[in-house]
Amino acid sequence: MASITSLGAGSGIFSNDLVNQLVNAERAPTEQRLNQKQSLTEAKISAYGNIRSALEALRTPMEKLSTIEGMRAFTGTSSNEAVAGVSIDPSIANRGSYSLDVKQLAQAQSLASGVFADRDTTTVGTGTLTLNVGGVATDITVDGTNNTLEGMAASINEANVGVSASVVDTGSGFRLVMSAEDTGVDNAIQVSVADNDGNNTDGAGLSQFVFDGTASNMEETVQAKDAILDVNGIEITRSSNTVEGVIEGVTFDVKSIGTSTVKVEQDPEAVAGRVQEFVDKFNALQDVIQKFSGFNEASGQGGVLSGDSTVRGIQSELRRMLTTIPQGLEDSPIRMLADVGIKTDPSTGKLEFDQDVFKEQLEAYPEAMTALFAEKDGVEGIAERMVNVASDFIASDGALANRTDGLNRTLESIQDQRDRLDLRIASYEERLIRQFSAADSLIAQIQSNGNFVAQQLAALAPQNNQNQG
Known part of the structure; x- marks a missing residue:
């Protein structure tokens, strides 16, 4: 910025304040427009970031439900833990009841x-x-x-x-x-x-x-000994007291001589808990989308992403999944999420989950339930499709990343415009100073000439008076 400390010294008309006022008046409209544009752009970037985070959070429970293992939850119980404990691999275990008679424990020599x-x-x-x-x-x-x-x-x-x-x-x-x-x-x-x-x-x-x-x-x-036990009347010998492979997905941990009954049963609470996590994350995503793209009736304004095509695309894809019927389930008693207690509230777009209905359907139709959510026999279930949809949107080359990249380029453009504005304003200020300095000098010269003329006239006045006398 040019120095204007002596501006107005000659005339008293032009001043530093006047230059500053003119410069600020010149800068203000463009700067205000750039500030508003930057604020809106940064708000959109933040909004996309929040939606991305909500989609990532939704993908996690859906990944659990997209596998057969995620839809197969079993618990194992032993009537006599002092004789034998039990652990379950839920991916391959099935319901069953097994009578154990432990006759000998394995020993290390x-x-x-x-x-x-x-x-x-x-x-x-x-x-x-x-x-x-x-x-x-x-x-x-x-x-x-x-x-x-x-x-x-x-x-x-x-x-x-x-x-x-x-x-x-x-x-x-x-x-x-x-x-x-x-x-x-x-x-x-x-x-x-x-x-x-x-x-x-x-x-x-x-x-x-x-x-x-x-x-x-x-x-x-x-003495070295093998574990010997009868399982439903069939004698089993193993080198370890951890007995695997007798029943698929079931491991017996034998501890002492004696008898016990081991039961393997479906655990609908565990599966329902995974579905509840999905419902909660889905509804959290709806809250985020409503916050940034919905219409606020109180203020009469829409969110920063109101009418955004990317947000509409996310909503459209996810809602389509909610009514999808996976191949092979067309004639099944379980075809879509609504059949298992997961329904959409049309006023909010959020999901409502009736766990009692879900657990009843899981117990009655475990295979159809698995096919509804998980990939089975090469056919994608709803959970797998949602995982893919979410992954596509949050991928490094996905729609959210592309929109964010575009907004970051907008910020770079705004900064370029600010730099050009600074150069233009600096040039404008220098021009004002030159013009005002020239005007100031001219006025000072005029004032000086005027003072000289006045002095000469004042000097002539007494002479005129004498001549008149």
């Missing part, structure tokens, strides 16, 4: 050596110790660096072969204990040696740790 005087001084022999667990054999070298109970235990643990080893102080000596890390007969431990003393089976040197079915120089303190 433990072997104990003879008694030694100490844990880390007395040598135990040298050679190669071979551990065979589950059909996998591992050789462990025992030499002068590890030929004590403690040294052997450390080498076995470092080998990571499914056997843990420790040295136990019995009070009257020390024993090496090897324990299988997994239960069951198949995970029993076999120990063989190549003893450097030349005898691989006697009770001296490294061979005192042999336990291979032929020589048993270690004591089996805990």
Whole structure:
């Protein structure tokens, strides 16, 4: 901005205030228009952001309902949790009742050596110790660096072969204990040696740790056992107390000898809860859309997105989904959302959910209910279609992103216009200063000439008076 500190000094007519008033009057209309346009553009960007967030929130519960697993909720109960617990994979489980009679629990084998005087001084022999667990054999070298109970235990643990080893102080000596890390007969431990003393089976040197079915120089303190139980009268054997694969989608956790009845039942509350989440998020989206595109009767004004084609497109697509009949359900007692207790309030566009109706229909027609929501046999259900619709709108190249990108370009254009306005106003201000300065100088000169003439006339006045006398 040009300096105008001396403006008006000559004439007293032109001043800094006058220049500022003219400059502001020139700037104000354009600046006001740009401010209004920027404010509206930023409000639209914010509105699209809120709609995007609401669509993302809606997509989450719909993704759950778009899979068969999301529509299949089961609970498992055991009449005697002390004997057996139960867990369910809802994606593949089915209703059923199972009588369990647990006859034997699975156990992990433990072997104990003879008694030694100490844990880390007395040598135990040298050679190669071979551990065979589950059909996998591992050789462990025992030499002068590890030929004590403690040294052997450390080498076995470092080998990571499914056997843990420790040295136990019995009070009257020390024993090496090897324990299988997994239960069951198949995970029993076999120990063989190549003893450097030349005898691989006697009770001296490294061979005192042999336990291979032929020589048993270690004591089996805990026998390897499989879990044995009857399920509906059929005997089942497993290496673990976690019994899987007997009933599809059902896992028994056996804990003690005894009987229990396990029931697997549909859990309509869980599925209804997922649908309720969808309804809540759908209605929240309607609130957001109403806020930014609806008409406020009190103020007589519409929202910043009133009449927006993108918003209308979102509403149109989602409402179309609400009355869609998936292929294959044309003649089913369940064809659309209204048949399962989900209806639209025409005055608000929001959904109303009758959970009692939903749970009744889920229990009566579980397969049709799944087909209504989830993708099944290559046919998209309503939830899957809504996921796709929401994903299309909020994609990086979707309608919302395109509108937001366009608005951001508008903001850039507004800033360009502001920059040009600043340049124009600066030029205008400089022109005013030049014109006012020139005018000020001219007026000052005129005033100066006038003062001179007045002085000359005043000087002539006495002479005229004398001549007249």
